[in-house]
Amino acid sequence: MNNDTEELTFQDDKGASRSTWIAGALVLVIVGWMGSGYILPSENPEPPQSADEGMAPVAVTVENSTAEPVTLYFRAEGQAQPDRDTAIRAESSGDVAEIMVAKGEDVAQGAVIARLTSTRADADFARARQELASAQREFDNAMELLDRGVSTADRVSDARADLAAAEASVTAAEETIKALMVVAPFAGRIERLTLDPGEFVQVGAEVGRIVDNTPLTVAIQVPQQALRRIAGGQTASISFITGEEREGTVGFVGTSANAETRTFLAEIEVPNKDGAIPAGISAEIRIPTGEALAHFIQPSTVSLNPDGRLGVKTVTDNDQVAFSPIQVVRAEIDGIWVTGLPETARIITVGQGFVNAGETVRSSTAPRATDAVAQGN
Numbered sequence: 243m244n245n246d247t248e249e250l251t252f253q254d255d256k257g258a259s260r261s262t263w264i265a266g267a268l269v270l271v272i273v274g275w276m277g278s279g280y281i282l283p284s285e286n287p288e289p290p291q292s293a294d295e296g297m298a299p300v301a302v303t304v305e306n307s308t309a310e311p312v313t314l315y316f317r318a319e320g321q322a323q324p325d326r327d328t329a330i331r332a333e334s335s336g337d338v339a340e341i342m343v344a345k346g347e348d349v350a351q352g353a354v355i356a357r358l359t360s361t362r363a364d365a366d367f368a369r370a371r372q373e374l375a376s377a378q379r380e381f382d383n384a385m386e387l388l389d390r391g392v393s394t395a396d397r398v399s400d401a402r403a404d405l406a407a408a409e410a411s412v413t414a415a416e417e418t419i420k421a422l423m424v425v426a427p428f429a430g431r432i433e434r435l436t437l438d439p440g441e442f443v444q445v446g447a448e449v450g451r452i453v454d455n456t457p458l459t460v461a462i463q464v465p466q467q468a469l470r471r472i473a474g475g476q477t478a479s480i481s482f483i484t485g486e487e488r489e490g491t492v493g494f495v496g497t498s499a500n501a502e503t504r505t506f507l508a509e510i511e512v513p514n515k516d517g518a519i520p521a522g523i524s525a526e527i528r529i530p531t532g533e534a535l536a537h538f539i540q541p542s543t544v545s546l547n548p549d550g551r552l553g554v555k556t557v558t559d560n561d562q563v564a565f566s567p568i569q570v571v572r573a574e575i576d577g578i579w580v581t582g583l584p585e586t587a588r589i590i591t592v593g594q595g596f597v598n599a600g601e602t603v604r605s606s607t608a609p610r611a612t613d614a615v616a617q618g619n
Contacts, residue, residue, distance in 0.1 A: 302593035334421035367415035430454035
């Protein structure tokens with residue numbers, strides 16, 4: 243085998259060795275620069291700033307508000323009731339001979355509604371009158387004989403007693419005939435009438451119902467917390483569900499609470515001369531109960547504090563947030579009237595949800611809605 247083959251040899255590239263030294267030097271320089279801050283700290287190091295330092299105060303919009311006198315109202319839902327509502331009953335027994343009125347008709351007090359047959363009553367009345375005439379003759383004869391000295395005083399006394407009994411019988415017979423007439427106990431409207439011609443009616447039987455709704459009585463329930471605000475003689479505004487609006491007067495305030503609801507009955511008398519407002523319909527009642535100084539605000543400005551109290555956030559003169567608990571005294575469609583705020587207040591209307599009591603804010607004043615309207619005009 244021929245051993246003349248040459249061995250392969252490799253020589254290092256001098257350029258590659260130089261690049262390695264340069265890279266290592268750069269690494270040392272970078273490491274030294276990064277560690278210089280720890281090895282040679284600056285003479286006046288500045289402490290790191292907290293996240294809260296340097297933040298600008300929260301910007302909020304406030305509205306200047308001044309308390310105004312406002313009328314307070316007690317509001318309640320009620321029901322219109324007739325002034326009088328009673329059953330019509332027969333005062334005697336008999337067959338229905340004639341019906342004078344129809345259901346739904348207005349009648350005057352004492353008007354005849356129906357008449358029962360009077361055959362038996364007429365006979366009793368005729369007999370009573372005959373007995374009265376006989377008793378009168380007996381009494382007259384007894385008196386004449388007493389004057390002649392023939393009769394005695396006892397006979398005259400007996401004749402007088404018989405005469406009184408006969409007179410009582412006639413009166414009773416007359417009352418029986420009157421009782422055959424079914425009459426209206428008061429002026430009103432016949433709401434129900436169950437009589438038919440020829441029908442036999444027992445004494446005391448209910449034959450109809452009469453209602454008087456002039457005036458109406460609106461009944462409401464007053465909570466015990468508001469009882470002291472309601473008194474007899476107060477004026478009330480009533481809005482009926484049918485659209486009519488009337489003025490009424492508080493006529494009765496109960497003094498005993500309902501055991502289940504703990505409310506007190508109050509009644510308001512409402513004029514209804516034309517009878518246009520029917521009984522039984524619903525009504526909304528407003529009763530003025532006094533005045534108070536209150537602010538008119540939007541419900542969106544109301545918030546809760548950590549304790550769950552209802553209130554409004556305001557800004558003081560030094561731009562600090564304050565929380566004032568409030569009480570709603572009157573509600574309207576476009577806002578609410580509240581008490582609890584100072585007489586003049588800067589109410590936060592925009593941004594109140596981002597600030598808390600005690601914080602400093604940057605406030606800007608917005609014109610009140612009423613002022614803006616006035617400027618536009």
